[in-house]
Amino acid sequence: MPSRNRIKQYIADSYYHLYNRGVEKRLIFLDDQDYGVFLSYLKTYLEPKDEIGLQSILADPLSSSKEKDKALKLLRLNNFHDSIQLIAYILMPNHFHFFVKQTELDSIDRFMNSLCTRFTMYFNKKYKRVGGLFQSVYKGVLIRSEEQFTYLSRYIHRNILGSKRRTTVSVRMLASYQHSSYPEYLGLRYTDWLHPEEVLRLFSDEKAYQEFVEDVDSEKSIKSLDRLTIDE
Numbered sequence: 458m459p460s461r462n463r464i465k466q467y468i469a470d471s472y473y474h475l476y477n478r479g480v481e482k483r484l485i486f487l488d489d490q491d492y493g494v495f496l497s498y499l500k501t502y503l504e505p506k507d508e509i510g511l512q513s514i515l516a517d518p519l520s521s522s523k524e525k526d527k528a529l530k531l532l533r534l535n536n537f538h539d540s541i542q543l544i545a546y547i548l549m550p551n552h553f554h555f556f557v558k559q560t561e562l563d564s565i566d567r568f569m570n571s572l573c574t575r576f577t578m579y580f581n582k583k584y585k586r587v588g589g590l591f592q593s594v595y596k597g598v599l600i601r602s603e604e605q606f607t608y609l610s611r612y613i614h615r616n617i618l619g620s621k622r623r624t625t626v627s628v629r630m631l632a633s634y635q636h637s638s639y640p641e642y643l644g645l646r647y648t649d650w651l652h653p654e655e656v657l658r659l660f661s662d663e664k665a666y667q668e669f670v671e672d673v674d675s676e677k678s679i680k681s682l683d684r685l686t687i688d689e
Contacts, residue, residue, distance in 0.1 A: 472600040478552030503650035540564035545610040547637035614639040
């Protein structure tokens with residue numbers, strides 16, 4: 458059966474839920490380095506490229522060959538600072554979720570293809586394997602309603618709970634999970650290439666957002682969220 462959420466419609470200035478997982482549900486993050494490398498790729502794609510600074514390194518006769526090689530690679534690397542905003546994310550051992558806004562028609566496709574290809578090359582070299590790492594093409598859903606927009610980051614940030622019983626103790630663990638954007642939403646960490654303000658503007662303050670995410674008695678189920686979940 459084909460995936461129900463393979464992205465079919467690209468619209469400029471629109472919000473999307475994007476996700477993918479390892480082929481055959483295999484692990485795609487095996488240690489802290491893997492998480493760190495993936496996040497470093499996000500950073501280089503989403504931060505503005507310092508072209509003037511990189512060009513100055515290439516022109517400086519005192520720059521080492523290693524410095525020049527690094528600067529040249531960064532200049533050639535794709536950059537999506539002006540076309541993709543990452544609003545929320547979570548990295549799980551065998552899959553990931555993004556909440557993004559694209560400003561150009563084909564931004565998502567170029568961004569996701571570049572990111573997944575680059576990480577697959579890193580992963581295969583490190584673990585001495587060949588072939589695809591991810592399960593087919595990434596999946597995506599166009600956010601069509603205010604309800605979806607409001608609840609998507611909550612769904613993403615609670616993803617580590619999985620099918621576990623959602624007790625107060627387990628929910629409190631959310632803020633300590635370092636491979637998601639939830640710490641930024643709570644003001645515990647700042648990342649300049651992340652845009653939690655897109656969601657936080659809907660709440661009076663960070664505490665109100667935390668209560669919205671962590672309230673164990675508020676397991677609201679809405680039909681629109683069914684289309685935001687990962688394919689089983």
